[in-house]
Amino acid sequence: MTSTQNPPVLRMSGIEKSFPGVRALTDANLEIAPGEVHGLVGENGAGKSTIIKVLAGVYTPELGEVSIDGAPVAPLTPQTVHQRGVRFIHQELHLVPHFTVAESVFMGHELQGRLGLKKRQMRERSARILEEQLGLQLDPGALIRDISPAQKKLVQVARALTDDNIRLIVFDEPTAPLAAVEVEQVLGAVRRLRESGVASLYVSHYLGEITELCDRVTVFRNGTDVARIEQVSDDTTREMIHLMTGREAGELFPPRNEPGDEEVLAVEGLGDGKTFADVDLTIRKGQVLGLAGLLGSGTEELVDCLIGLRKVKTGTMRVAGKPVRFSSPAAALAGGMVLIPRDRRHDGLVLDLSVGDNINLSTLDETATAFAGLNRSMLARERAERMVSELDVRPADIARKVRLLSGGNQQKVVIARSLLTDARIVILDEPTVGVDIGAKAEIYRLIASLAAEGTAVLVSSNDPSELLGLCDRVEVMVRGRIVESHRAEELDRDRLVEAMTASVRNDEEEAR
Amino acid sequence: MNTSTRPVGAPTRPGLLGLKRFVLRRGPLLVFALLLIYLAANSAAVLTANNFWSSIVQAAPIAIIACGLAVVVMGGGDDAISGGIDLSIPGAAAMATVVLSLQLSEPGAPFWPAFLLALLAALLVGVVNALLVGYVGLSPILATLATYVSVVGITRVFSQNRRINVSHETIVALRDGKLLGVPTTVLLAVVVVVLLWFVMHRTSYGARVQAVGGSRDAATSAGIRVRGLLASTYLIAASTAAIAAVLLVARGSGSSPGIDERLLVDMVLATFIGAAFSARNVVTVPGAMLGAVLVSFMSNGLILNRVPNSWVDGVKGMLILLVVAAAALQNRERK
Numbered sequence: 001m002t003s004t005q006n007p008p009v010l011r012m013s014g015i016e017k018s019f020p021g022v023r024a025l026t027d028a029n030l031e032i033a034p035g036e037v038h039g040l041v042g043e044n045g046a047g048k049s050t051i052i053k054v055l056a057g058v059y060t061p062e063l064g065e066v067s068i069d070g071a072p073v074a075p076l077t078p079q080t081v082h083q084r085g086v087r088f089i090h091q092e093l094h095l096v097p098h099f100t101v102a103e104s105v106f107m108g109h110e111l112q113g114r115l116g117l118k119k120r121q122m123r124e125r126s127a128r129i130l131e132e133q134l135g136l137q138l139d140p141g142a143l144i145r146d147i148s149p150a151q152k153k154l155v156q157v158a159r160a161l162t163d164d165n166i167r168l169i170v171f172d173e174p175t176a177p178l179a180a181v182e183v184e185q186v187l188g189a190v191r192r193l194r195e196s197g198v199a200s201l202y203v204s205h206y207l208g209e210i211t212e213l214c215d216r217v218t219v220f221r222n223g224t225d226v227a228r229i230e231q232v233s234d235d236t237t238r239e240m241i242h243l244m245t246g247r248e249a250g251e252l253f254p255p256r257n258e259p260g261d262e263e264v265l266a267v268e269g270l271g272d273g274k275t276f277a278d279v280d281l282t283i284r285k286g287q288v289l290g291l292a293g294l295l296g297s298g299t300e301e302l303v304d305c306l307i308g309l310r311k312v313k314t315g316t317m318r319v320a321g322k323p324v325r326f327s328s329p330a331a332a333l334a335g336g337m338v339l340i341p342r343d344r345r346h347d348g349l350v351l352d353l354s355v356g357d358n359i360n361l362s363t364l365d366e367t368a369t370a371f372a373g374l375n376r377s378m379l380a381r382e383r384a385e386r387m388v389s390e391l392d393v394r395p396a397d398i399a400r401k402v403r404l405l406s407g408g409n410q411q412k413v414v415i416a417r418s419l420l421t422d423a424r425i426v427i428l429d430e431p432t433v434g435v436d437i438g439a440k441a442e443i444y445r446l447i448a449s450l451a452a453e454g455t456a457v458l459v460s461s462n463d464p465s466e467l468l469g470l471c472d473r474v475e476v477m478v479r480g481r482i483v484e485s486h487r488a489e490e491l492d493r494d495r496l497v498e499a500m501t502a503s504v505r506n507d508e509e510e511a512r
Numbered sequence: 513m514n515t516s517t518r519p520v521g522a523p524t525r526p527g528l529l530g531l532k533r534f535v536l537r538r539g540p541l542l543v544f545a546l547l548l549i550y551l552a553a554n555s556a557a558v559l560t561a562n563n564f565w566s567s568i569v570q571a572a573p574i575a576i577i578a579c580g581l582a583v584v585v586m587g588g589g590d591d592a593i594s595g596g597i598d599l600s601i602p603g604a605a606a607m608a609t610v611v612l613s614l615q616l617s618e619p620g621a622p623f624w625p626a627f628l629l630a631l632l633a634a635l636l637v638g639v640v641n642a643l644l645v646g647y648v649g650l651s652p653i654l655a656t657l658a659t660y661v662s663v664v665g666i667t668r669v670f671s672q673n674r675r676i677n678v679s680h681e682t683i684v685a686l687r688d689g690k691l692l693g694v695p696t697t698v699l700l701a702v703v704v705v706v707l708l709w710f711v712m713h714r715t716s717y718g719a720r721v722q723a724v725g726g727s728r729d730a731a732t733s734a735g736i737r738v739r740g741l742l743a744s745t746y747l748i749a750a751s752t753a754a755i756a757a758v759l760l761v762a763r764g765s766g767s768s769p770g771i772d773e774r775l776l777v778d779m780v781l782a783t784f785i786g787a788a789f790s791a792r793n794v795v796t797v798p799g800a801m802l803g804a805v806l807v808s809f810m811s812n813g814l815i816l817n818r819v820p821n822s823w824v825d826g827v828k829g830m831l832i833l834l835v836v837a838a839a840a841l842q843n844r845e846r847k
Contacts, residue, residue: 094730096723096731104730110719115714
């Protein structure tokens with residue numbers, strides 16, 4: 001597979017990097033052959049982002065060597081790395097909304113002649129790069145705010161391709177903000193790059209993408225490379241999970257719980273008059289119901305309607321047989337229903353408050369004194385500490401600011417808060433976005449134990465494996481309608497993906 | 513002017529939502545236009561060549577500093593709270609008028625050294641702004657409000673809060689001169705605006721400044737050095753204050769205290785109403801210039817309609833509110 005005559009595009013060997021109190025990388029190695037797509041996987045905190053920042057020249061390692069095309073990069077700075085032809089595609093869509101595609105592609109390295117910017121040349125070149133190298137036809141005069149997320153991602157990639165001497169492109173979670181159908185567009189672009197001889201380092205939580213795309217994969221765990229997979233095959237996913245977590249893939253999902261008969265939430269003919277209509281759902285006591293849908297399918301709006309964040313226009317909702325219509329999440333909470341939102345950083349947590357304060361946020365009444373509503377801090381502390389140890393939030397420090405926690409642990413804090421409310425119905429919207437596999441397994445365990453205690457759970461997700469592993473029943477939503485409904489045992493992954501992506505492919509994304 | 517056309521197939525918004533967007537986008541300009549039409553219909557003196565030229569001459573210094581402010585806003589972004597703004601430009605201009613007037617109060621004193629001194633004084637204000645915003649990290653509105661107040665205070669001290677008369681030959685020539693029927697001060701303003709337009713809309717420097725203003729993260733990740741660019745916008749703004757000061761001294765035949773107050777209102781209004789002239793609805797150099805012309809026509813129109821001076825300020829204040837509130841609502845709409 002690797003050619004012996006050509007030196008690797010990138011060789012990082014024996015990298016050590018510590019931060020105060022933490023050893024982030026220990027004897028870490030990474031090697032990328034010319035023109036290959038190399039996968040980099042690992043749980044959050046395994047050292048992936050640290051080694052990328054070392055490569056970017058942002059962090060200076062204490063030990064170790066970085067060489068590109070066989071020649072060491074010294075000193076290691078953002079400028080020297082850039083000069084040697086390495087480019088980084090950041091996870092965030094860093095683009096200016098009112099810039100045109102061409103202006104965005106050439107941002108920071110504009111073509112300027114004596115008479116000013118060569119606008120026409122920039123337009124033509126950016127259109128050419130997008131079409132020939134990335135397979136995307138796009139008007140270079142279109143404004144960024146009018147194009148789809150996948151198109152924005154490719155504009156970001158095109159920016160890296162305006163120079164000729166590009167050797168390596170580092171993709172950091174390139175598909176994170178995209179819907180499943182859009183992912184293919186990005187994967188296609190990376191494949192085209194491989195054909196043109198540019199090597200890629202592809203970092204992703206989505207193991208399916210890794211096996212589909214990569215020639216070789218390096219697995220990181222605890223700050224070092226534990227393995228390099230030389231031959232990617234169908235079994236690679238299992239192998240990667242095993243290497244990343246030290247446990248088998250099957251252990252990811254807890255055993256399912258048999259739901260009771262009592263209907264807790266029943267929804268009939270629900271619609272918001274705009275994005276979805278005619279939704280019927282029932283969730284029974286102890287049941288985990290899955291709501292499958294891609295971005296823009298209407299699942300997000302449906303969840304918002306259930307919890308009172310969005311106005312219901314048609315249909316009825318009953319909780320334990322009683323008709324309800326919630327006007328706000330607070331009203332829903334009073335009615336026994338709580339939401340764990342998809343964007344925990346914005347909607348779920350007060351990032352600058354402590355873990356303990358966040359855990360108690362929804363139940364301040366319970367920790368308040370009857371007179372004057374003073375906060376009983378001892379009781380609040382106790383409750384927070386109990387939740388932190390039950391949910392294994394790491395580090396187990398209730399005074400720490402939530403901002404400093406990893407994604408998975410932040411999510412546990414949101415869940416802890418919801419558990420304290422003793423709600424009968426818990427809705428989780430994309431519960432494991434941006435969460436590593438280890439924390440995923442724990443979140444799944446928590447969901448299962450909620451159901452085992454008799455809570456009715458609704459999981460809205462666009463991750464088919466998650467829905468199949470976790471849920472008892474899956475409702476599939478496409479373009480604002482429930483199109484299919486199955487017991488999870490009757491489905492497999494391919495069947496579910498097919499249902500979720502049916503009839504969406506050829507339709508334009510409605511731009512915001 | 514930004515002449516980018518919207519892409520084919522860009523979403524068109526029907527019904528109420530479209531109306532709301534239209535009102536937010538073009539509303540302030542419409543109010544402006546209606547006001548001007550009303551003023552013109554109400555007083556015969558408005559639509560005369562005399563008023564036309566006097567408005568244009570008055571617009572010249574406003575246009576220069578409004579374009580200076582446009583540069584700062586383009587680099588700092590148009591966020592209502594943390595966006596770029598330089599309130600100190602009129603203060604720096606007032607200080608520069610005093611420096612110029614003191615130097616030129618003797619006939620025969622050389623012009624260029626006096627201008628250079630005024631420019632240095634203004635640039636000093638710019639440097640302080642640049643340090644406070646770019647390196648200390650203060651919000652532009654707070655930092656430049658503080659420098660504005662300080663500069664005006666200092667200026668009062670060394671002008672003893674008195675009028676200084678200037679009858680220097682260069683200033684008189686500038687005041688009375690015409691080229692092809694166009695007043696020299698207007699030509700000078702046009703030259704400055706064209707220069708700024710080229711720098712901001714036709715060079716990579718300008719493109720980068722706009723990138724920083726559009727999204728600081730995007731600019732950083734594109735390898736643009738944000739701080740230096742941000743700092744430079746305040747220096748450009750300060751330079752426009754010094755150039756405007758020359759026109760102000762010419763117009764007033766010297767410096768008079770309190771000149772900064774009216775300038776502040778007119779400048780802010782001109783720059784932000786100017787956004788409505790751009791296809792992408794963002795602050796631009798040509799937009800700021802057109803804004804200055806509009807504001808000047810409105811000021812003169814109000815006066816010709818015998819609206820008391822204190823009311824004129826009230827009207828302008830309300831228009832500023834209207835313009836910035838519409839812009840803020842539009843930003844929110846987009847998110």
